[in-house]
Amino acid sequence: MRLxxxxxxxxxxxxxxxxxxxxxxxxxxxxNAQGKTNLLESVYYLATSRSPHASADRELVNWLAxxxxxxxxxxxVGTVARGGSNLTIEITLTRQQNHGNRYRKQIRLNGVxxxxxxxxxxxxxxxxxxxDIALVFGSPSRRRRYLDAALCQIDPAYCRSxxxxxxxxxxxxxxxxxxxxxGGDPSQLVFWDQRLVEHGAYLVARRQAALVTLDELAxxxxxxxxxxxxxxxxxxxxxxELEPELELDEIxxxxxxxxQGLRQREVPAGMTLVGPHRDEVRFLINDVxxxxxxxxxQQRTAALALKLAEVDLMRRETGEYPVLLLDDVLSELxxxxxxxxxxxxxNGPQQAVITTADFYSLPDPFLQNCRLWRVEMGRLxxxx
Numbered sequence: 001m002r003l004x005x006x007x008x009x010x011x012x013x014x015x016x017x018x019x020x021x022x023x024x025x026x027x028x029x030x031x032n033a034q035g036k037t038n039l040l041e042s043v044y045y046l047a048t049s050r051s052p053h054a055s056a057d058r059e060l061v062n063w064l065a066x067x068x069x070x071x072x073x074x075x076x077v078g079t080v081a082r083g084g085s086n087l088t089i090e091i092t093l094t095r096q097q098n099h100g101n102r103y104r105k106q107i108r109l110n111g112v113x114x115x116x117x118x119x120x121x122x123x124x125x126x127x128x129x130x131x132d133i134a135l136v137f138g139s140p141s142r143r144r145r146y147l148d149a150a151l152c153q154i155d156p157a158y159c160r161s162x163x164x165x166x167x168x169x170x171x172x173x174x175x176x177x178x179x180x181x182x183g184g185d186p187s188q189l190v191f192w193d194q195r196l197v198e199h200g201a202y203l204v205a206r207r208q209a210a211l212v213t214l215d216e217l218a219x220x221x222x223x224x225x226x227x228x229x230x231x232x233x234x235x236x237x238x239x240x241e242l243e244p245e246l247e248l249d250e251i252x253x254x255x256x257x258x259x260q261g262l263r264q265r266e267v268p269a270g271m272t273l274v275g276p277h278r279d280e281v282r283f284l285i286n287d288v289x290x291x292x293x294x295x296x297x298q299q300r301t302a303a304l305a306l307k308l309a310e311v312d313l314m315r316r317e318t319g320e321y322p323v324l325l326l327d328d329v330l331s332e333l334x335x336x337x338x339x340x341x342x343x344x345x346x347n348g349p350q351q352a353v354i355t356t357a358d359f360y361s362l363p364d365p366f367l368q369n370c371r372l373w374r375v376e377m378g379r380l381x382x383x384x
Contacts, residue, residue, distance in 0.1 A: 001124060001320040002351035003043060004086070005079040010062040010072065012038035013378035021353075022371050025345050027362075028355045029383060030375035036355035039375065040127065040325045043353065046078045046089050047123040047323075048149065049107060049116040057093050057103045071095060080123045082320060087122055117159055124153045124314050124322035128307040128329055135306065136283045136299040137291045143281040147207055150310050154317040158206050165199040169272050172196060177270040186263060193259050196275060201252035203276040204238050210313065211236035211281065217309035218302075225301050225337050230285050232302055239278035300332060304341075311349060324352040331356065342366050 002023050008014040013035045028036045037053075045051055045060070054060050065072040073094040080087045090108040095101070107114050109122060135146055152159040172192040179186060215234040222232035240255045255275070262273050283290040283302050290302050314322045324345075330338055342362070345352050346369065355375075359367065372383040 001080065001082040001318075001322060003046075003078050003123065003323055004081045005077075006042065006046075007075075007077040008042055009075040010065040011042055011060060011074045011076055012062065014038065014042070015062060015064070015378060017378070017380065019380065021351070023351050025366075025370045026351070026353045027359060027367070027370040027372050028353065028375050028380075029357070029359045029372060030355075031357060034375045035378045036375045037129075037327050038378075039380075040327055040353060040355060042076055043078070043123075043323065043325060044125055044127050046076050046091060047119075047125040047153070049091060049105065049119050050149075052127060052129060056101075057105060058095070058101045061093055061095075061103065066095075071097070078123065089119065089122060117156075117163065120152050120159055121154065121156060121318075124318060124320070125325055126150075126307055126311050126314065126322050127325040127327070128304065129327045130329070130332065132303050132307065133296070133300050135303050136294065140278075140280045144277070144279060147210065147281060150313070151206055151210055153322070154314055155206060158203065161199040161202045165196070165203060165276065168192060168195045168199065169275065169277055173271050176266055176272070179267050180270045186267065189263065193256065196259060196272070197252050197256045200240075200275045201248055201255050204240060204242070204255070204279070205248050205251050207276065207279065208236055208238070208242075213313055213316065214306065214309045217312045218305045221308050222302065222305040224340055225305060227336060230298070232290075232305055233284045233287075234306070235282045235284060237280040237282060238276070239274045239280075301337065304329065304333075304337075308344065308348075321349040321351075324349045326352065326354045328355050328357065330354070330362070331358065 003021050006017070006019045006021060008017040028039060030036050041051055041053060051057075051060060061072050061074040065074070071094065073092060075090070075092045077088065077090045080089060088110050092106045093103045094106070095103050105116075107116060107119055109118065135143055148162055152162065172189070175188060175192060178184065179188070211234055218232055218234055222230065240251070240258055242251060242254055246254065258274050266273050283294070285294055285298055285302065288294075290298055294302065311322060311324055330341070333341065345354075346366070356362075359372070373380045374383050
């Protein structure tokens, strides 16, 4: 799988950009604040309809267009080559008249309007950003979001269950607060308990299976990165207390039992106290919690191992490598880890897009196999 063409109009600092992207490694070179990360963001946005940086879609629209055009918009178009066929993805953001800064998002696949959920899995990507080190030491919700984003790209059923589960938690919490404040019959919760378990059990089972595979893959990658000095393990810690290797119906039965057992606590709390929305993932290096005790370098290496393991997980699940997007990762690695990553890129994904502010430190044999572009003020050109 690869992105063969990319067109941007008024996206971030790209007023207009039309690219043909080759397979292999694409190296984007330029100073800071020139648009390197914005280009990676555009590819991720085409794949997921979400930005890793912007809190609202209006932030993605070029500020000159916002200031000068009566109806500002941004448009992204990409052609995906996979399985011997091509797919065109188009996302348009248009400011709604009489609605201030609200923007309407329209997604089309081969010209046909689709929902955001239908987009997932059409172009699979793995994005590694400098701030992804926070996956190791940051909040559990950050790790849950990461896992959800990865699984939604490879399993449409997971994405549907996740969407429905989140709605059910919201509605169930509203009922719990109403029971707390106004009283009423707690048996009203029975319906929501069943729906919670129906969708939540699948999330737990799928996360559990994914973490088993990610643990195996990340362990091997991490051992290479650290020259065998350290062993990384990923541990899934569901809030539902489970015995190992349960089938889906057994997970559902255990989940339901625990939901029912917590009812006397949930009504006073006004919230759902158990379920996938409260799960945790932990990074252990040599059996020590890296999120609490790991050094900055250890946490960065663990996050990189996870992302490269995610690439291999997607390949196993879909039969194709995702597009790998690496933002300024090379400058943060020592010589051994950098050499490992360069070897991985030579033999790994069909397409990888990497940003760097300094490519002179990279070995010539690697550079000779890359497509090199200089990024300057939202424009791309060949390196001299």
